[in-house]
Amino acid sequence: MTDNEQAITDDQRQRAKLIWDHHQMHHEVRPVDVAIGLGSHDLGVPAFCAELYRAGLFPSLVFSGGSNPTAPERFPRGEAVHFREHALALGVPADAVLLEPSATNTGQNITLSREVLAAAGIMPKTVLLVSMPYMERRAYSTARKVWPEVDVICASAPLEFDDYLKTIGDEQLVVHQLVGDLQRVIEYPRLGFAIEQDVPEDVQAAYGSLIRDGFTSRLLTP
Structure with a gap:
């Protein structure tokens, strides 16, 4: 991991994993058209x-x-x-x-x-x-x-959060992406781009705290 590919703290990892788990739909994969x-x-x-x-x-x-x-x-x-x-x-x-x-x-x-x-x-x-x-x-x-x-x-590929972090090789980048995607899940229904999704309180809290930690590069600009 290079200087530009920095690790996240254990606390940030726990909060990011909450968001990671929420992003996954856990659908049963079956034959499709x-x-x-x-x-x-x-x-x-x-x-x-x-x-x-x-x-x-x-x-x-x-x-x-x-x-x-x-x-x-x-x-x-x-x-x-x-x-x-x-x-x-x-x-x-x-x-x-x-x-x-x-x-x-x-x-x-x-x-x-x-x-x-x-x-x-x-x-x-x-x-x-x-x-x-x-x-x-x-x-x-x-x-x-x-x-x-x-x-x-x-x-999606069946990877655990820590394994995915290793696959990408840049932990902070992944957290920036997790936060940005959750913002889109929250905001896009209001813009007419998507249907509404329930976001549990603990996921919302993790999201807010990671934004305060500076994981904002993938957030939508006003």
Whole structure:
């Protein structure tokens, strides 16, 4: 861990884990008509998509995402393009993968992927959204708002919080992301972007205290 990739305190870790647990929907993964891999900075998403495809859980897969706004250098040709290449390298056949290379937010991930699927003649009734672990709840609440007629299941690589911190290698970055995603879960329904989600009091308290600790880089600007 470098000087720019600093550790968090034990107390911050406990508070962040409360938010981590809340972000996960704990849906039972089952066969669906199609999966959508949501763009991010995390190659765990296409890797898990490939694992679920090989398990026979869906016949078609869309990777969605343009340039990553916070780290464009990570996937210079866009998230979806790099995710597709990673999945193909892991054995997913090219004819099973559709590409949506333009989305810049979660709402666009879902609405533009829906358009890509429709253009391919695929009208799913069940959709699996594969995301980073702390993005599940936001993905679910967004999908229920913009695509309410489908049955949505959310999934992510089955990692414990501490294991995910090690995978990313930058503990503070993960906490900034956790806080930012929870703010979106709270605020987006008021903006018409998502359905309302209950946030327990202990999660709200952890959220507020981490903001006071300075984990604010992913918060929405006024």
